[in-house]
Amino acid sequence: MRTYTKGLLALAFSSVLTLTSGASGAAADSRGLEIAVPAYVWPGDPMLTGLQTASPAASVVVLNPGNGDTPFNAAWQAQADTLRGGTTATGAKTKVLGYVHTDNAARPLAGVKASVDNYLRTVDGKLHVDGIFFDVVSRDCGPGNSSRDYYLALRQYVQSTVDALDPAVQELVVDNPGTAIADCYLEPGHRTADTFVTYEGNYANYIGAGWLGGNVFNLTAGYYSGATFDPSGTAFWHLVYGVPGAPQMRTTLDTAFTRGAGYAYATDDILANPWDAAPSWGFAAQTSYAATIG
Template structure:
């Protein structure tokens, strides 16, 4: 999901779920749906000021200084602090993540960790983000789980770095393959992230043939929901762009909930960068609708 460059295309498989207009309700004990937004703009842009004004606030916002390769300087830190002060529908604060890229497990771990340090190791010694959004993630385990272990090492690095700075902070790591991910990435003891973006594509693909049939897969079971690997209801995040209007935004959010996502973002913004402006219906309309689901 690099700014202005990438939106992962999924190969069609499986039937489309029935779509309804009304907000679906979760069964007892099931978590609802929250909005999580990639904001690939500069500090002070209308998109982030819109996010700061949204009621309820988005649960997660990703900030992206030149694909994570530029310093997270004072202007970015101030923007992150302002977003983190907002209150979500669940009563928590917005979690801000810093963007890094990995080139499908081919970028050197040292280079990725240097990008992570841009966000976590600031001059004032304080945390201005809650964690890291890891992009261009391999969806396959790799030979001998080599790709899985590459991302596990990065997660552990974030955990150790955050804990050394402020042990009271519960860090958040997101991996973005942009499509269903091999379930080895969620294996107990080897889990590479708290949350995985398992769909990133257009509304037409989301409601047409682009949904593969599940958030995770393996060679035996094929694609499946991943619910058994998601006890908190926060493991999966769906990103949908090119949404025609507010009615279709409702459909996208309802569909995300039905497909097991804990986080979602739907926008009418389009390629080459579908994450650089607020949706025409405004953030509050989306976060408010999501808060009704579940």
């Protein structure tokens, strides 16, 4: 896993990089592809056992206790701690994120922050996760950038909470609109997340008409790559399910990299929950292949 600027200073520092880095500048020089896995299962599930034993390990794992509403108790904490011991292809440790739903910016901020606290403010006073995965994220700016500012407030809350608990932890905040995000979310000084899930869908759509043409959009430029917003090479994450087999898994990862993703995940799991079982080819086949890309 590549490194990031710690804490609230990341907003200002990333703004400078955004203004000075073009699509063929720092972002292109630092890009690779890493595997990041949503694991919507309970502690001890075979999917998590597979993630624990995979070598190289996945760079990011999302844990989802009851859509973020079930207490993050000792069993969940122990599961997170075990996963965080994994070593990725870059030599870094796996980052574990807690799942929190936001209802497209309609859920009251107080309720969302309470869910964040479920993961970050544990009884033992220790951090067992590295950040938060915000799901059901609005992709539009909202009137007067109100939706964007809702998610900015959440990012700042995660950053300040983690920093107060353990300044040595490099927090990771992810927003998941599941499609291209309005570029106001990456504006200098107003960036709402480190990483954005800009595709979540099936393989057939991913290699076909379901890809809209970019990770970000605005009403003037339409869809575009977003590379100028991505100095670390980790701004975008693609999640693809219904992948027919291992050869198509490799095609998916190659395609994700070509489309500007720094994180990706491919699985042959299907709806209703495509994130509740390991792919038939296992995790190591995917993490090893991703390490050769870039």
